Amino acid sequence: MTETSVRPASRTWLVRPAGAFTAEAFRARLIGGIQSWRDYPPSLRLWFWLTPVITTAIAGILRFVRLGTPQSLVFDETYYVKDAYSYLLSGYERNWPEKANDSFKAGHPVLPLDTAEYVVHPPLGKWMIAWGMALFGPESSFGWRFAAALTGTLSVFLVTLIALKLFRSHVLGGVAGLLLAIDGHHLVMSRTAILDIFLMFWVLAAFGALLMDRDDGRRRLAARLAALYRNGSPPATALVAGPFLGMRWWRLVAGVCLGLAVGVKWSALAFVAVFGLLTVFWDMNARRIAGIRSWGSAAVLKDGVPAFLTMIPTAALVYLATWTGWLQSTGAYFRGWAEKQPASGWDWIPAPLRSLAHYHLEAYKFHQGLGSDHPYESSPWSWLVMGRPTSFFYESPKQGTAGCELPSCTTAVLSVGNPVIWWGATIALAALLFWWIGRRDWRAGAILAGVAAGYLPWFMYPERTMFFFYALSFEPFLILAQTYCLGRILGKPGDPQWRRLSGLYLVALILVLAVLVSAYFYPVWTAETIGYQDWRMRMWMPSWI
Template sequence: MTQTSAPPAGTDSASPPPAASLPRGRNLEGHRWIRRPNEAFTAEALQERLIGGLRSWRDYPASLRLWFWLIPTITAALGGVLRFVRLDTPRNLVFDETYYVKDAYSFLVSGYERSWPDKANDSFIAGNPGVLLDTPEYVVHPPVGKWMITAGMWLFGPDNPFGWRFSAALTGTLSIFLVALIAQKLFRSLTLGAVAGLLLAVDGHHLVMSRTALLDIFLMFWILAAFGALLLDRDDGRRRLALRLARQAADAPDHRPSVLQLVSGPWLGVRWWRVAAGVCLGLAVGTKWSALFFLAGFGLLTVFWDLNARRVAGIKGWISGGIIKDGIPAFLSIVPVVAAVYTATWTGWFLSKDAYFRHWADTNPSAEWGWLPGPLRSLAHYHLEAYKFHQGLTAEHPYEASAWSWLVMGRPTSFFYESPKQGTGGCDVASCAAAILSVGNPLIWWSAAVALVVLLFWWAGRRDWRAGAILAAVGAGYLPWFMYPQRTMFTFYALSFEPFLVLALTYCLGLALGRPSDPPWRRRSGLYVVAIFVAGAVLLSAFFYPIWTAEVIPYQEWRLRMWMPSWI
């Protein structure tokens, strides 16, 4: 299906108005709107300049509205098949499932983490998880991701791998739906929405993490949901700005806002999509603390969007007005919500009687944070100890990977490996292998790394806000890890920003696709390039699929898929 309703990435986000009505200069990608003296100051005109022609799915032609929802659904359904088929294979606690799955079972039983005896994994895998001890366990990650794993156990039982991996597979599938919607919103293109959803659906890194009950898939989902909410808030804020400026103009004698009214612009009221983003970010921080970097990055991003909206609208004091009337409300709409949601995620710990450090304040009445109530003081001490643990996590690991290697998948993590011999485990040759390697599709990842450079030039040279938004999200998830070079790190930490790598790649494919106004031959050529790239990615994923899902294959075929020595 070719794009017929809106331009692709790298082009103007909406068709410009007729030349006769244009003010001096263009403003669709952030340039200031300089109005002619006699130009009508209407909400519709200003919304066109601030947002563009396609503001929601309702603005698509009636024949395409169904596709707006159908395309994300189809790509998510494809990803769901890849994630749910054979989800119970292998019947082992792979890699860090040994921690998070058993913690989730503790939540199911008691609402907080409890200790396990030696060789508990054997009992758990055998379907007998009831060997849980009564003593509390010290853990260093917040509870949201483990509660989400618990939900799958509650639905399908804790005695089988499908139950403990169900929530991860469902969350990964929903994230495909989200990324397709976000791509449609960013690029105003149904074609590029389908491309983004399909690339994420078939990528091996995302696939492996969706089929494994670790925390990172839940972290990624809530970050992606927060980004989508802020995109909706961007349009909502600009719509409110246009309506209130137009209302001020209607009240003026000459139907134009006064100089005083344009000094800083109007207040925009409570921005509910920002509140929703705060809820999502609170759940992300409640999964892993690394989401705090996204909180900072997204908070600055949404304020910069508002500052630019006031500048485009012709508000003279757009900096001071944006900081006071947008920046401060943005802080109050997001940060306290994040704090409240995060604290609420520890409800099971608060309600317990003997969770780890639960009564620390009772035995340390004169310690730090004496002004806080006892339970909050105990929780604060818990966090301090967990932070010290993370800071000192420098133990060597055979699959540790420096952040420098993540984008090229230099050292992917091996979650599972077995070597069935002939006549066992479905092996009908001399030697076989069954592996789960969290390596991404090389074509997708290596192309996405190049795409980031392209976006940097497009953002700096053309001031395209979409390129800047994607780069900000990748930077928030990636750059902070370089501040901790001594810490033990793994490639799968990159999952938190992988959807934005896919969006970066989709942006560049949009450049190849071309503009709707381009000649037909140019559009056809661009469509062929995009189709060939996507087809190549799908075929390559089919080639690597056995080592993502623990299929039993001959050992030589496993070796054939080890493209780099560091993958072994």
Template sequence: MMAVLGGVLRFTRLGEPGALVFDETYYVKDAYSLLQSGYERAWPEDANESFTAGQPQVLLDEPEYVVHPPVGKWMIAFGMALFGSDNAFGWRFGAALTGALTVLLLGLIAARLFSSATLGALAGLFLAVDGHHLVHSRTSLLDVFLTFWIVAAFGALLLDRRDGRLRLARALSRTAGGGDPGGGALLYGPWLLWRPWRIVAGACLGLAVGTKWSALAFVAVFGLMTVLWDVSARRVAGVRLWETALFRDGIPAFFTIIPAALISYAASWSGWLLSDNAYNRQWARENPDEGWSWLPAPVRSLAEYHRSAYAFHNGLSSEHSYSSNAWTWLFMGRPTSFFYESSAEGEAGCAVESCSTAVTSVGNPLIWWGAALSLLLVLFYWAGRRDWRAGAVLSGVAAGYLPWFAYPERTTFFFYAVSFEPFLILALVYVLGLILGRPADSPHRRRIGLLVTGCFVAGVLALSAYFLPVWTAETIPYSGWRLRMWMPSWI
């Protein structure tokens, strides 16, 4: 149900505005190039106008230098292949579909993580109606695709946790049944080498990195998280030297997740590798004495491309009017304006003296500010009560958020936070679960919890309805737009 709601919000008026907005000017063009050639090509200066007017697009013969991998752009290209590249619905279809699927995934993940269909529904609802994720789902930037693959990887590791514990219990049960309840098996525990859900998680993480390199932090954090889950499982099961799980589970996890990630990541570059004219494709032939000469020429060229792109990202410090420091993200200090257009009476459906049409990535304040406060309680439950669910939620937030503090001079934007927004919502839902209480609590306690949660949900829905016009490019009076800009820094 929540995925349906998310889909309705994402697909309704998806073609508005009908022009390329914000960084769509890069990624939509790259996606079209991939459809035509398998690699990114340069465009004439008037390319934006040809997209807006629904005219045929004309690519230049020269390759284009880009600094993001191709997975997200291929996902944009999917919609363009289905519905055409000459309309906004076509180039935004992939983002809208991916956003709706993320709502579905998060709801299923929360239901399993908290063993509650109610909390799963709340998680799906909050992501469905939050403006930050909604704006990303209605514009063709890369971050909504990055978020999808990260959430999918987390869900796969959650399934692996359950599967691994069941297999561990069965293996130990067979050992005990064989008359060796305290022997070697309970000293170290069995090897659990075949972990298909880890392969799935690795492939998803590779596709996340193939969308944006910032996903590398999730590879490291999720890899550590899944091994620590196995360490805990062996300790609970009575394995005496449970610390050896760092070896018995850590090494197989590494050689399962990392190869799967590398394979899916390398496959995403197949268009570039199979071409002759892509940017830097012939670098190895032109520079035979540079780099790792023992590698095949295509791999050397790709390695040089990656080195160049990494240097670009590290040196990205140009000023931008909507840049924001990571310290401000949790409180939405400076949301990004994707689109803004003013109109006078009689223009674009404006019925008053002055109107505004905007797409702003401001989130639902109750969701974001509530989630920011919830992190403190989740941190307490992880550190003080060793709740693995709290640790899992914090892992996602840490992987998506903390690495940005290592680059204080780099130009960063609030919309990067969408990659860990699902984990913020899980933190919020975790706390709402505590408020709702347990089935064993008194009826009075349960009623209070239900009342508080119901009021919170009602407030979330009311605020989402209020902010919806500035998320979906509706033309509203200028005074109405200003009323929705609660902070001067939002303008």
């Protein structure tokens, strides 16, 4: 049926076939056929939840088995575990006596000193570690790492659901969850009580919330546009800018998650900026597809401003709430700074907040000048190819001790990823650039945005000491990038049978290879005692030693 035109009193309107302006028609144009798990056939609805449950179970087994090994504090656990214990005792960080690490290793932690310690990271990640210690006791290495292992396991659940949302495929959802579950870098960070696993989790949760908001916003836009057409042609001004979409609750959830991410590490601020722009660009494109004439300016005014007012104040308040222990204390570092300063024009701000602002300024100066040499420092240029992974733990047990039956043994924890996954994801990023720029695929752009937010800001500080495990914040997006390309290899339902079969065999081969490589590297991810030569055979690059 062709479109015809009728001329009302003041304007010519384009009249489309019957049903073209219903809410269902707009939703199909803006979102597509599958909008939630209810839109799957009944036979597949169970798999919508069973797939993430299976991948999460695999992740949990890999992360919780032998979680307490090694018993000693490894790498930066020497800071964060002791800080977490201080939180349980006083709500803020305190200094420790000499050889405090030995007391933790022996299972009888000493008490911290009465003096406050100066730290440069926000409190939330340490509070999350403290939660595990409160459950299982500060003397238990399992308790130190429980929160990290649980958070890492739940992140696999989130990645599986996010992949289902992005690709609308149970197979690709399972692929994404499996790849993250078996990757060594994510596995090591999930078994170590340091901050980056918590940062990654809250960033990932914020991204998932914004994906939910994307569909929710488009459903609202479809319903409001359909309502305008319900009683005939809408007013001309209604189609110039389009309707307001009301309160976006998933954006509020994203704001909470981003505030929690910043409450773990300040590097999450880049995600706040990128994700904020991303959600507005999605709304801008939705208004364009819906036929709104001034879609750009309308998205800025009717979507961008509300998005800012929803997400940024929420994130700021949540971030401030993570400092509750510090604010309620009297002995924390810099806690009484404001009271000791002469009168100024800022006295109208409560003294605790002025002291907190001073704390942030000093911490920022510290980060700017952090450039000391470290044997495992790593340039961001080498992260994607794992040029210099971080050694968290290394021991050489003697024959007859600690399970060593050979003349020379090694027990190690190396935060190296699965080469099949990481090197494959690096190649996938180039393919995503093509699909985003050449084919305007929003999914490719969303994944690239997550990688850019977590990766590119580090190039702004070339003099700062950095480590490979900082890449954990954007690793889930690398997994999604590889999953995206594997989906392209699988092809579409309408492709010839030979194309589908060849794609299926190739993807299966890649997954089997990734599983086998993970099994091979598992001993150097989990501190298993193996022969020294076996350890050397797993050091595929000289820079890994």
